[in-house]
Amino acid sequence: MIHFENYVRPESFEEAYELNRSFRNVIAGGMMWLHLSDANYDTCIDLCDLGLDKIEEEEDCFRIGAMVSLSDVENNEAMKECFGSAFKDALKHIVGVQFRNGATIGGSICAKLGFSDIITMLLPLECRLIFHKQGEISLEEFLSQKNQRDILKYVLIPKKKVKIAFESVRMTYTDLPVLNVCGVKKEDGFHFAVGARPNIAVLAKEDETVSFGSNQRGSKEYREHLYEVLKKRIKDALEED
Numbered sequence: 697m698i699h700f701e702n703y704v705r706p707e708s709f710e711e712a713y714e715l716n717r718s719f720r721n722v723i724a725g726g727m728m729w730l731h732l733s734d735a736n737y738d739t740c741i742d743l744c745d746l747g748l749d750k751i752e753e754e755e756d757c758f759r760i761g762a763m764v765s766l767s768d769v770e771n772n773e774a775m776k777e778c779f780g781s782a783f784k785d786a787l788k789h790i791v792g793v794q795f796r797n798g799a800t801i802g803g804s805i806c807a808k809l810g811f812s813d814i815i816t817m818l819l820p821l822e823c824r825l826i827f828h829k830q831g832e833i834s835l836e837e838f839l840s841q842k843n844q845r846d847i848l849k850y851v852l853i854p855k856k857k858v859k860i861a862f863e864s865v866r867m868t869y870t871d872l873p874v875l876n877v878c879g880v881k882k883e884d885g886f887h888f889a890v891g892a893r894p895n896i897a898v899l900a901k902e903d904e905t906v907s908f909g910s911n912q913r914g915s916k917e918y919r920e921h922l923y924e925v926l927k928k929r930i931k932d933a934l935e936e937d
């Protein structure tokens with residue numbers, strides 16, 4: 697079981713950042729993933745007093761606070777209007793409603809989980825992240841960074857009207873995905889993000905090669921086959937409208 701000596705609710709980002717510089721301390725999002733660990737930390741840093749729990753619609757983007765729950769992202773009306781059912785399709789398999797009420801978008805990105813449906817969903821939308829120290833960077837750049845201990849404040853999703861569709865394959869409805877794919881149709885063709893390869897999601901154009909591996913959920917060969925099937929489903933869905 698995870699264990700903390702202290703629990704702190706910082707009143708500023710700088711205070712949270714300074715505390716998080718020590719590897720003995722840890723930031724808590726919804727703690728849904730974190731609590732599975734049996735690590736011993738000095739301090740749990742709870743960002744709940746920093747006003748990061750809102751989705752704001754700006755002229756050119758949605759600005760989502762890192763502490764916004766997955767349920768709020770899934771059910772936001774303005775986002776549904778812009779992206780159709782894609783966010784719902786991506787999030788609906790994640791455990792259950794109560795779980796998604798607790799898990800946060802910030803924790804879901806910062807955990808960099810290979811099977812993440814959320815990261816696969818966000819990648820083709822060219823979303824940007826705002827960190828306390830580094831400022832604004834792309835999600836892709838963040839995924840390539842190692843051991844950074846910055847504080848994620850906001851996720852910016854450009855409000856472009858894009859045709860987007862999400863598909864995943866799971867052994868049972870709420871299991872972790874064997875493979876997940878999100879596709880968008882752009883002027884130069886289809887672009888896909890592919891996750892649960894089982895490694896973290898990558899972006900690829902329609903004819904680009906994606907590398908796959910094996911784990912207990914599926915073999916490399918099975919994933920290669922599934923990728924072709926999911927790509928076809930997504931292309932059919934995007935060409936239908």
Ligand SMILES: Cc1cc2nc3c(=O)[nH]c(=O)nc-3n(C[C@H](O)[C@H](O)[C@H](O)COP(=O)(O)OP(=O)(O)OC[C@H]3O[C@@H](n4cnc5c(N)ncnc54)[C@H](O)[C@@H]3O)c2cc1C
Nearest residue numbers: 723725726727728729730799800802803804806812813848
């Ligand atoms: C049983 C189970 C099944 C799951 N199934 C799926 C699934 O099918 N598909 C899927 O996509 N996901 C799945 N997940 C992952 C889940 O959706 C969340 O992504 C995960 O729980 C992390 O979100 P959290 O808010 O709980 O983060 P936490 O567990 O609180 O934190 C995760 C990490 O992010 C760091 N962190 C949190 N917030 C910030 C911040 N603002 N700045 C910097 N660092 C931060 C924490 O320090 C920690 O290292 C599953 C998780 C569990 C436990």
